[in-house]
Amino acid sequence: SPATGQQYWVMLESSAATEVPFQLEVGYSVAGKVSIIGGEPIANARVAVLNDEGRKVQSVYTDQFGLYRVDRLPPGRYRIIVEKDGLAVGARAVAVVDDFLFEQDIKLPAGFSES
Numbered sequence: 001s002p003a004t005g006q007q008y009w010v011m012l013e014s015s016a017a018t019e020v021p022f023q024l025e026v027g028y029s030v031a032g033k034v035s036i037i038g039g040e041p042i043a044n045a046r047v048a049v050l051n052d053e054g055r056k057v058q059s060v061y062t063d064q065f066g067l068y069r070v071d072r073l074p075p076g077r078y079r080i081i082v083e084k085d086g087l088a089v090g091a092r093a094v095a096v097v098d099d100f101l102f103e104q105d106i107k108l109p110a111g112f113s114e115s
Contacts, residue, residue, distance in 0.1 A: 027072035032104035041066025
C-alpha cells in the first residue's frame, strides 16, 4: 500500500488483472456571493468555513465580483463566515449532504466598509 500522499504509476496490460489499492475521499463545493444589502459586491473579502465544532477548516477570498468558492468539503454541517479584522461580520449555515451548494450568498450590513 502507498503511504499517504505518495504517488505512483500503474501500467495495465491487456487481459491482465491488476489490484490497485487507493482511497477515495468524497468532497463537494460551496459557492456564493458576498455583497452589501442593496447589491454592491465585496471584493477580496475573507470567507472562512467552520465545521460543527467551530474549527476553521478552510478560508478563501472573494474575487472582484464578490464571488467565493470553497472546494473539497466532506459531507457535514458548516458555518460560512465573512471576516474583517478577525471578527465575523456576516455568516450563514450550510449542510453539505450529497451535492454542490451554489448561491450561498452572504449579505453584509449597508454601512459595511472594506477598509
